[in-house]
Amino acid sequence: MFESSARARALAEKVSRFILEEVIPYEKDPRNHGHGPTEDLVRELRAKAQAAGLIAPQLSEEWGGHGLSHRETATVFRAAGYSPLGPVAMNVMAPDEGNMHLLERVATAEQKQRFLRPLAAGTVRSAFLMTEPEGGAGSDPSMLKTVATRHGDDWVISGRKWLITGAQGAGIGIIMARTGENATMFLVDMDTPGIRIERILDTIDNSMPGGHAVMNLDEVRVPASQILGEVDQGFKYAQVRLAPARLTHCMRWWGTAKRAHDIAARYACTRHAFGKPLVDHEGVGFMLADNEIDLKQAELMIDWCASVLDQGSLGTAESSMAKVAVSEALFRVADRCVQVLGGMGVTRDTVVEQAFREIRAFRIYDGPSEVHRWSLAKGVKHRYKDSTAGTAKQA
Amino acid sequence: MFESSARARALAEKVSRFILEEVIPYEKDPRNHGHGPTEDLVRELRAKAQAAGLIAPQLSEEWGGHGLSHRETATVFRAAGYSPLGPVAMNVMAPDEGNMHLLERVATAEQKQRFLRPLAAGTVRSAFLMTEPEGGAGSDPSMLKTVATRHGDDWVISGRKWLITGAQGAGIGIIMARTGENATMFLVDMDTPGIRIERILDTIDNSMPGGHAVMNLDEVRVPASQILGEVDQGFKYAQVRLAPARLTHCMRWWGTAKRAHDIAARYACTRHAFGKPLVDHEGVGFMLADNEIDLKQAELMIDWCASVLDQGSLGTAESSMAKVAVSEALFRVADRCVQVLGGMGVTRDTVVEQAFREIRAFRIYDGPSEVHRWSLAKGVKHRYKDSTAGTAKQA
Amino acid sequence: MFESSARARALAEKVSRFILEEVIPYEKDPRNHGHGPTEDLVRELRAKAQAAGLIAPQLSEEWGGHGLSHRETATVFRAAGYSPLGPVAMNVMAPDEGNMHLLERVATAEQKQRFLRPLAAGTVRSAFLMTEPEGGAGSDPSMLKTVATRHGDDWVISGRKWLITGAQGAGIGIIMARTGENATMFLVDMDTPGIRIERILDTIDNSMPGGHAVMNLDEVRVPASQILGEVDQGFKYAQVRLAPARLTHCMRWWGTAKRAHDIAARYACTRHAFGKPLVDHEGVGFMLADNEIDLKQAELMIDWCASVLDQGSLGTAESSMAKVAVSEALFRVADRCVQVLGGMGVTRDTVVEQAFREIRAFRIYDGPSEVHRWSLAKGVKHRYKDSTAGTAKQA
Amino acid sequence: MFESSARARALAEKVSRFILEEVIPYEKDPRNHGHGPTEDLVRELRAKAQAAGLIAPQLSEEWGGHGLSHRETATVFRAAGYSPLGPVAMNVMAPDEGNMHLLERVATAEQKQRFLRPLAAGTVRSAFLMTEPEGGAGSDPSMLKTVATRHGDDWVISGRKWLITGAQGAGIGIIMARTGENATMFLVDMDTPGIRIERILDTIDNSMPGGHAVMNLDEVRVPASQILGEVDQGFKYAQVRLAPARLTHCMRWWGTAKRAHDIAARYACTRHAFGKPLVDHEGVGFMLADNEIDLKQAELMIDWCASVLDQGSLGTAESSMAKVAVSEALFRVADRCVQVLGGMGVTRDTVVEQAFREIRAFRIYDGPSEVHRWSLAKGVKHRYKDSTAGTAKQA
Secondary structure (H helix, E strand, O other): OOOOOHHHHHHHHHHHHHHHHHHHHHOOOOOEOOOOEOHHHHHHHHHHHHHOOOOOOOOOHHHOOOOOOHHHHHHHHHHHOOOOOHHHHOOOOOOHHHHHHHHHHHOOHHHHHHHHHHHHHOOOOEEEEOOOOOOOOOOOHHHOOOEEEEEOOEEEEEEEEEEEEOOOOOOEEEEEEEEOOEEEEEEEEOOOOOEEEEEEEOEOOOOOOOOEEEEEEEEEEEEHHHEOOOOOOHHHHHHHHHHHHHHHHHHHHHHHHHHHHHHHHHHHHHOEEOOEEHHHOHHHHHHHHHHHHHHHHHHHHHHHHHHHHHOOOOOHHHHHHHHHHHHHHHHHHHHHHHHHHHHHHHEOOOOHHHHHHHHHHHOOOOOOHHHHHHHHHHHHHHHHOOOOOOOOOOO | OOOOOHHHHHHHHHHHHHHHHHHHHHOOOOOEOOOOEOHHHHHHHHHHHHHOOOOOOOOOHHHOOOOOOHHHHHHHHHHHOOOOOHHHHHOOOOOHHHHHHHHHHHOOHHHHHHHHHHHHHOOOOEEEEOOOOOOOOOOOHHHOOOEEEEEOOEEEEEEEEEEEEOOOOOOEEEEEEEEOOEEEEEEEEOOOOOEEEEEEEOEOOOOOOOOEEEEEEEEEEEEHHHEOOOOOOHHHHHHHHHHHHHHHHHHHHHHHHHHHHHHHHHHHHHOEEOOEEHHHOHHHHHHHHHHHHHHHHHHHHHHHHHHHHHOOOOOHHHHHHHHHHHHHHHHHHHHHHHHHHHHHHHEOOOOHHHHHHHHHHHOOOOOOHHHHHHHHHHHHHHHHOOOOOOOOOOO | OOOOOHHHHHHHHHHHHHHHHHHHHHOOOOOEOOOOEOHHHHHHHHHHHHHOOOOOOOOOHHHOOOOOOHHHHHHHHHHHOOOOOHHHHOOOOOOHHHHHHHHHHHOOHHHHHHHHHHHHHOOOOEEEEOOOOOOOOOOOHHHOOOEEEEEOOEEEEEEEEEEEEOOOOOOEEEEEEEEOOEEEEEEEEOOOOOEEEEEEEOEOOOOOOOOEEEEEEEEEEEEHHHEOOOOOOHHHHHHHHHHHHHHHHHHHHHHHHHHHHHHHHHHHHHOEEOOEEHHHOHHHHHHHHHHHHHHHHHHHHHHHHHHHHHOOOOOHHHHHHHHHHHHHHHHHHHHHHHHHHHHHHHEOOOOHHHHHHHHHHHOOOOOOHHHHHHHHHHHHHHHHOOOOOOOOOOO | OOOOOHHHHHHHHHHHHHHHHHHHHHOOOOOEOOOOEOHHHHHHHHHHHHHOOOOOOOOOHHHOOOOOOHHHHHHHHHHHOOOOOHHHHOOOOOOHHHHHHHHHHHOOHHHHHHHHHHHHHOOOOEEEEOOOOOOOOOOOHHHOOOEEEEEOOEEEEEEEEEEEEOOOOOOEEEEEEEEOOEEEEEEEEOOOOOEEEEEEEOEOOOOOOOOEEEEEEEEEEEEHHHEOOOOOOHHHHHHHHHHHHHHHHHHHHHHHHHHHHHHHHHHHHHOEEOOEEHHHOHHHHHHHHHHHHHHHHHHHHHHHHHHHHHOOOOOHHHHHHHHHHHHHHHHHHHHHHHHHHHHHHHEOOOOHHHHHHHHHHHOOOOOOHHHHHHHHHHHHHHHHOOOOOOOOOOO
C-alpha cells in the first residue's frame, strides 16, 4: 500500500525538471514579493505549467488531471514544492487545491461546471472563508459567528472573516456560515455585493498569491442553488476537506524543506571555516545528518497517511499525527539550514530564509500542533479508558 | 514493499497472546533480576516458547524457522518485545539473534551443524566478542587490539574484551581478532582454555541473560577450521551482521516502548489529580499524543529500513538513520511514560522503569547516536560535494 | 544579595576535600547498594563527618550548625552533593534535612529537644509520611486520605502511605493526616504500635538510606503533645517545608551532575576514537559545552531562588521555576555524560550511571515538572488576566 | 556583585515609561519597514529620547551618559529593548553602541572628538566593517581578506565586506583590514572615495536602520592618524568589542522577548477556545510557564556575565556561554509566543512576529551558537586534559 506508482514517479521527475528549469529562475523576480506573487506572475507561471502539461495533475481526468491517488499525489507534490512558486505554477497550492478536492466530492454537476471548471483550468483563483477574527471560528470551529439566514429562495450572509488566503484576486469563494445549530457552505462569486476586503494582513509568509485578507460580509445574498452540497452539512464537508488539505500542505512544504537542505548541504561542502569545509565540522555535519533523518521520517509519515486516505478512511487522527510530526520536523530542518548558512542564512540570497518563514507559519495553518495534540489525546482517552492494555497480570 | 504479509501478522498475533499469557507473568519472578534472567528462568521460558512453536521464527526453515523477511521479522519482533523477557523466551534476543543471522550467511555447512544447530534450537547461548576496553575497538573498530597469530594449523588469540553480552553462561562465541592489517572472526566453545570472564559489569540494563562481561583471552588456541568464513574478512562480516542487528534491536525495543505507553495511557485514564483524570490534563494528554506520534514514526522507520534490507542492500546508511531515529524516539516515549506515572514511574511496580533503563542503554549499544550521525555526515559530504542540488540558477 | 559569603566558600572548600578524600572511596563499598547505603555504612560515614566537623552545617548554632542562610547553604550543599554519599555522610540528605528545617521553625521547645536533638546530631534518621498510594495525596495534596481523629487527649491515625523515603531504619516520623477539612502534622516514634512497613519499593534510584517504603498506619495513637505546631495547620506547614526542601534537592543534585560532567570531560580528553581524542570531536565537545552552560544556568537559578528565600519570601513560584529548570537541566547534563562515556556510561564503573538514575527520579520527586508548570500557569493567569502588559497602544 | 543599583533601576523605570508612551506608538509607522526604520524616523525618535534625557545613558559622563557599569547597563537595556525601536531611539542599538564602547576604550583623544562625539550625541550613525563575503572573515576572523597597505603617511584599503549593518546612512565607519600577519582597524568617514555600497541585503530581520549592506572598498585612502589605537592590534581590539557587544545584544533582545511574552500571556487570558480561556489549556499555560522560566534564566545569565565584565575580565568564555544560552532561550520564548497567538501570531498585527524574526537572526549574529560551543569545547579540553577532576579514587 505504501509504494507509489511508476506513473507517479515519472510524473514527479517531469515536475522536478520543470521546477528546476522553469520555476526557480522566477524566485527572484521582483513580482514575487510582499503579499505573495502578483497575479501577473501567477499567469506567467501558469502558462509555463500549461505548456508542460502540469496543471493540477491530481484531479480526475474529467477535470483535466491524471486521477492521482493520495499516495501518488504525495510523490508529485513533494516535487512541486521544491520551489515555493512550484505549487502556484502548477495550480496545486492552498487554498485552491483543497477547494477543488472538496468541489469534486461534494458539488452538484452544475456547480462543478460553473465553479470547478475555471478553477481546475487554473484561470481563476478561489478562497475558503471559514476562519474568523477574535471570538469566532478558528481552531475551534464551533465558535462560528458568521450567519446565513434564509430569505425566500436566497440566503443572506453576514459576518467577518480573517486570515482568508488568496481572497485578494480570487474569482470565487466558499463561505462557511452558521445556519441555526449547524453550518452550511456557500459557493460565491467574489464580486457578489457585500463581500469586501478590509485589508491584507502583513504576515511572516509570502508564498500565496493574494496574501491573507480580513473580510467583511455584509448581507451577501446568495441563491439556494449555490449551497455547496446540502444545507447544514458544513461541518461534515469541512471534515472532507480537512485531512487531505492538511496532508497536501505537508507534501508541498516537504519539497521546500528538501530544497533548503540541498542548499545548506552544498554550502557546507564548499564554505570553509577554521581550516576545513563546514561539513567536516561535526557541529554542522550532525545538523545535516539530522536533516536527512527528519526528511525521511516526514516522507514516511506523509506516505503512510496518504495510504490511509486511499483506503477510504477520513484519516482524522492519522492526518493530525502527520501534521504535527511533519510540520515540526520540517521546521527543524529549515531552522538548521538557516543555522548552517550562518550570515547567509538570514538573507534572502537563498530561498532558505523564505522556507524558514513559510514553514514557521505552516506549524499554525490547518491547526496549530497543540490543537492536534489535544485531539489525539482525546483519542488516547477513548481507546484506553476501559482497556487493560499493557497491564495483563502486571499489578 | 512496505506491507507485511498475512502470515507475519498471524504469527505476530500468536506472539502477542504468548507474551501476554505466558511471559509477562514471569516479569516479577525473583529470577528476573540483577545481571539478567537466570539460566534457569531462561530454560523455563524457552520451554514455553518451544511448546507454543515460537522459537526463533525468523530463521530459515532449514534451521527451524519460517524464513521471515526483514519486513516480516519486524512485525513479529515488535510483538515479541512487548515484554523484555519476550525475546529471551523466543530465542530472538541479542546477541544470539544477530549471531545466528551471521552464521546462516557466512558459516560453512560443518560450522553450521556444530555451532548454529544448538543456537537455533535455543538450547545454547552465544556471545559476540568484539568490543574492547579503553584504547581498543569500540565505536571505531579499526582500533582492534586483540591479536590472532597462526601457529601451524591453529590460531592463537590473545587480548581483552569488554561489555560482552551474555558471555556468562554462553556455550559458544565469535571472537573478532586482528590478523595483520585485517581482522578475522573465530568460532569458539566458551570453555576453550584461555577464555576467562574477569567480572560481570553492573549496568543500567538487566534484560540480557548473563549480563555484560569483561573478558580475558590468554593464548586461546583455535583450529583453522573454526575460522568463520574466510581469513581476513572480519570487518566485512561485521558489516553483514551490523545493519540487521541494529534493526532487530529497534524492533524489540519498539515493543517494550509500546508496552510502557499502554501502561502509562491506562494509568492516565484511571488516576485523578486536581479534579479530573490525568489524561484530561493536557500536560499529560499531550505527552501521550506525542508518544503515539513517536511510536508511529519509529514503526515506519523500521519498516522502511527492513524493506531496504529485503531488497538486498547492505543498508548501512539506512540502518544508521533508523537506529538514531528509533532509539531517540523510543527513549522519549519511555521518558514520558515515567513522567506520566509520576511516583509510580520511578518504582519497579510497573515494567516502565525497566523499559526506561533498557532503552537508555539502547541509545549507546550498536553505536551511539553520535557515531551514526558522524557516519551519515560523511554520506552527506560524499553526495553533495560535487553536486549542484538545490541551487539551479539560485545565486 | 547573590553573592555567597567568605565563610560559606571556606566551608564548601572543606566539604570538597572531605568528599574527595573521605566519601568517594566508599562509593564502591558493597554496603552502598540496592535500597540505599546500609545503616552500618551510614554510621561509618557520619563518624567521619563528625570528626571533620561537617554534620548538618546549615542548622542554627543552637542545633550544632553555623546558621547558614539559604544562599550560603547552596554553596555548601553543592559541594556536598559531589558524591551521592556526601549528603548522607553530612546528615543533609532528604528527608531529614527538610524535616529538621521544619522542626526548627514550627516545633515547640519540648518537641525540639525530643525530636530535633537526635536528628540534628545525626544519630537518628527520620521520615516524612505525606504521599499516599493511588487515590490519595500525591502531587495534589488535597486528596489526602489518611485520617486522624481525636480520642480524649490522644489522636488516632489510620491510613496508608507510599514512597516514604527512609522509613526503614528511621527513628522518628512526621505524619500528615486529615483532621476534618484541614490537615495536621504529627510527630511520632517510628516504633509506635500500628506503624508498619508493608514493603520497600524497588526504585530507579538508590542513594537514600532505607529506600522508599509502602506503609500501613493502623490506629496509631499519638498524644496531643506530639502535634507538630498547631492542629489543622498541616497544609500551611507543608508550604514552609516545601520550597526550601525543593531547593536543597536542586543544590545536592547539582553537585552530583557536576561530578558526572567532570568524569565525562576527563574521559573525553583521554579516550580516542577515529584518530583523535573524543573531546576534539565536536559531537562530543559540544555536549560538554552545553553541560557547562546548563550547570551555570542551574547554579544561577539556585542562587537566585535561595536569595529570594533569604529575603523572607515563601518562594513558592520561584522554587517551582527553579525546580523545573534545575531538574531538567541536570538531567540533560547526566544524560549527555552517559552518552559521552559510551559503553562505559551504561556501567556502574563510574558514578555517572547512578547520577543519571537519581536525577531522573529527581524530575518527579517534590513535584513532577508538569505540576510546577501547572502552578506557574495559574500565576501567569493571575498576573495577566486584567493587565495591559505588552500591549500599550499595540492594537 | 549581582545586584543592580538603585540609580539603574530608576533609570530603567524611566526608560520603560518612555518606551510605552513614546516609542511603541511608532511601531506601526509606515517608515518602520523593509530595511529598518528610515533615517527620518530615526531622527524623530532620537529627538524624543533627547527630550527625555535618554540618549546613550551607558556612556561615561564625559560623553553625555551616566557611566553605567555592565550590570547597570543590563537593567537599562532590557527596558530599552521592550520595543525593537527602543534601542534605535535611545542610540544604544548595534553597531553604534559597540562602536562607541570600543572608541571610548581605544581611540585617541583627537579621534574621540572627531568620531565619538557625534556618535555619542546620536546625530550620526556608524558601521563596523569586519565580516566578508564567502571565503573571507566570518565566524573565523583569521580568514580576513581585505588588505591595507602603507603608502607614505596614508594607508590604502581594498576588499569586500558583507552583512555590514547600518552602512547605508552611516556617517562613519570602522574598517578591519589585514596588515601583514596582523589586522588593523581604521576610522573612516563613510563618504571617503572608494567606499561603495553594492547593495542592501534583504534579510529576515528589519530593526536596524540602514539594514545590512554588501560593500566594496576600492583603494580607500586613509591617513595614519585614523588608525584606531595602534597598528596591528585589530584582532586584540576586536576582542575588546566582542564580549560586551554580544552581551548588549542579549540585553536588548531580552526586552523584546519579554514584550512578546506579555502580549502572548494577555492574549491567552482573553481569547477562548473549546470552552475556556486559552491560558486554562495546559498546552498553552505550560508554554507561558516555560517562557517565564526561560526569561528568568536568560536574565540571570546576562547579569552574571555583566558582573564578570565589571570585574575587569575579558569575559570571552562567559559571554560565549551567555550568548548561546540567552539567544536560544529567547528564541524558544518568541517561538512559543507565535504559537500561543495562533493565526494572529503569523501576522504583523502584533510585534511578536517581528520579535520572532529578529531573534532568529540573533542566534547567528555575533557568532552562531555552534561557533561558541566550539570555542567552549576548546576551553573544556584546556581545563580537563591534565586534570583528575571528578575521579579521585574512582577507578
